[in-house]
Amino acid sequence: MQTVDLQETGLRALNKMLHAQSETTNQTAWEILNPKGAHAIACGLNAPIEVTVKGSTGYYCAGMNQHATVNIHGSAGPGTAENMMSGTVVIEGDASQYAGATGHGGLLVIKGNASSRCGISMKGIDIVVHGNIGHMSAFMAQSGNLVVCGDAGDALGDSCYEARLFVRGTVKSLGADCERKEMRPEHLEILQDLLTRAGSDAKPEEFTRYGSARNLYTFDVDNAAAY
């Protein structure tokens, strides 16, 4: 286990050490102390290492993550795991805005609640939120899965494309072109896998699936009022 005190080491030196790890590194376990809400901690990781941040983080922690596992033992600021490509990011507390924004792959688990625009423009990432999510989540979501064990705020899935949205609780309102969908066996299977991997004991049957009505895929003047 490599232990780094961020306040002593500094952000640049920390990220440089983490970026220096290769696919075959022996230094696979890292612990970061005293993050104190710093921004861009452990962003751009590109190796199969496990990083545990002991405390809360600022903006863009684990941004563009690839291959690594990042555990945040606290709450996370805006844009955590933005544009993640692969790997796993687990936030023990709450997540601020834009969690998992534009993510292409990997798994983001938020044990607490997520703020607005969770999963905005997601492009293949899987996101599991144990609590609730804020408004405009999954806005223009392209692909991947967003699982919400609690409730969703206003305008869920506005202008979404092919992303699958699963909500166990209530949805305050659906966004433009987002509709309730049939939950087929393959969706229950996907959901069970994600819940298991995210450490949730919720039952897939308790969820409702939402997705694109695909009415806005091609511009039609008769749909202008939807925008």
Next chain:
Amino acid sequence: MNQHDPKNIPQTTPRQSATFSPDVNSEIRRAAATGIYDIRGGGAKRSLPSFDDLLFMGASISRYPLEGYREKCETSVTIGGLHAENPIHLDIPITIAGMSFGALSGPAKEALGRGATAAGTSTTTGDGGMTSEERGHSKTLVYQYLPSRYGMNPDDLRRADAIEIVVGQGAKPGGGGMLLGQKISDRVAEMRNLPKGIDQRSACRHPDWTGPDDLEIKILELREITGWKVPIYVKIAGARPYYDVTLAVKAGADAVVLDGMQGGTAATQDVFIEHVGQPTLAVIRPAVQALQDLGMHRKVQLILSGGIRSGADVAKAMALGADAVAIGTAALIALGDNDPKYEAEYNAMGTTAGAYDDWHEGRDPAGITTQDPELSARFDPIEGGRRLKNYLKVMTLEAQTIARACGKNHLHNLEPEDLVALTMEAAAMAQIPLAGTDWYPGKPNTSY
């Protein structure tokens, strides 16, 4: 003769309305028939105050010229030396602006890389990600970081020579991208992670930051991911140049790309292109003023774009304080866009060479703004690259010719005092004296 006989009354010439011109009327009829606004490519087509309204004075008794073909006139520029470990060094200050694979064919992107590399300058990706063709053929490639984040990934980020965070573009300040279904081929769909054949809307705002304070943190993140090695540009539209440049510099930009309303787009609403934004001529001085007020002029580089066509435009932009320029539409024309040799095909589409702007439809007979395999195959990227290189060389020689005539041994030494303005509008916008006077509208300590 009966003078009251209508046959004997002289007839007036039929008079077209300046307000309801044939162009306007045709658009009204088109709108009435379709119920949808006009979408097109390119930049503003209306007549605007421009660099054509400025002239260089040349040498005189107080300024002696340099000998053409004998005395050196440098053209190189370094971009991004403020924060980046590896700033960009270009032989010429004329770069290729961001244009997407998707909007352009793969061979066209390759040609831009070939031509730029041969001329010693950079090219830029666009909304759709980085293709192997353009990376492979571009010695210096700027990777755009756009709101859509189509194709964005850390591997490409790390193999870019610079990163350009796109906040706005001159053709549509405040507008997102638009790539209609006709151009969404399998490859474009895969790169953008969207279904084939649907209209793709690119966001107008970044998904994970808003405002200058967030931008500062976003720049920090990108620097951390790329190890502080490459320069980070911020591209803005010509909206509020003084404040936008100030905020971009405050956020930590190494360079600012400023795009006036003549700058092109792959596709957006005509009403957006023609009615939102400011002319390129109007935005440069406030931008330079912002850099000077911050003590950052020549430290944070200013790259001006939007309707740059010739070495004269390059020289004028640099005299007004730009460090470099970027060209988009002009580069496409150099490749063969709107070439009269395709006139019959333009006519078949109801247009004519020079006016063709339905780039979003993907039917470009020149094979440049298309994803159609047959049309794309018409375009030879090697020949296209050669043409672009020639054009860039000519622009550079033209700018050097002017600079030598003004007694400058580097294009960067051109200065506002080398210029006069032909019109009041140009004088006011460029803060350059009206020819024959020492005055321009708004000049401090004058009564006008």
